[in-house]
Amino acid sequence: MRSVPDFSIELNCGKRIIAGVDEAGRGPLCGPVVAGAVIFKKYDFDDMPLITDSKQMTAKQRQIAYNWITNNPNIVWAVGQCSAQEIDELNILRASLTAMKRAVANLCVVPEYCLVDGNKMPDMMIGQSVVHGDAVSLSIAAASIIAKQTRDAIMNDLSRQFPQYDWDKNAGYPTQQHLQAIDKYGINEYYRKTYRPVKERLEKNENDS
Numbered sequence: 001m002r003s004v005p006d007f008s009i010e011l012n013c014g015k016r017i018i019a020g021v022d023e024a025g026r027g028p029l030c031g032p033v034v035a036g037a038v039i040f041k042k043y044d045f046d047d048m049p050l051i052t053d054s055k056q057m058t059a060k061q062r063q064i065a066y067n068w069i070t071n072n073p074n075i076v077w078a079v080g081q082c083s084a085q086e087i088d089e090l091n092i093l094r095a096s097l098t099a100m101k102r103a104v105a106n107l108c109v110v111p112e113y114c115l116v117d118g119n120k121m122p123d124m125m126i127g128q129s130v131v132h133g134d135a136v137s138l139s140i141a142a143a144s145i146i147a148k149q150t151r152d153a154i155m156n157d158l159s160r161q162f163p164q165y166d167w168d169k170n171a172g173y174p175t176q177q178h179l180q181a182i183d184k185y186g187i188n189e190y191y192r193k194t195y196r197p198v199k200e201r202l203e204k205n206e207n208d209s
Contacts, residue, residue, distance in 0.1 A: 020139025
């Protein structure tokens with residue numbers, strides 16, 4: 001049985017302004033890694049839709065939750081991202097943490113404390129990391145939805161520029177069809193060139209030439 005996130009951590013950490021922080025897009029071969037940061041100004045809502053780990057939600061459920069979060073006057077939210085080039089320069093872990101810092105910095109309210117999904121805290125950020133936090137904390141779960149929906153929208157926009165890769169369907173993940181498209185159409189500036197499937201193809205092309 002999956003755990004259902006709630007506000008227990010938020011209510012028990014002794015702070016008033018708490019941001020949940022999570023990222024989306026560590027695994028894809030292309031596009032940015034995107035982080036969301038969410039502050040609930042209050043913890044009692046009569047109309048809250050399903051909010052949980054975004055990976056456990058349907059696309060329709062995520063969209064409903066995203067609309068509710070982003071249109072709610074009692075919720076503050078922001079996003080941050082790192083590009084494919086930054087991921088290659090920093091590595092994906094450091095880029096994810098950097099995207100989280102940018103998301104928190106973009107909030108219009110400065111949090112006293114941050115709850116960060118995973119087991120690493122970004123440098124200079126006050127708070128705590130929570131393993132599987134999107135299944136425990138509603139603030140983190142909300143941030144995971146913001147990050148996921150924002151990244152999907154970015155990949156949908158890029159897919160209109162590069163329809164041959166089907167990024168609107170695969171979100172940049174290394175599906176068989178996506179890898180075949182890379183072999184056919186090549187690698188552009190949105191690919192993460194340090195990721196093995198991309199790196200191997202670049203090396204092969206270099207050797208062949």
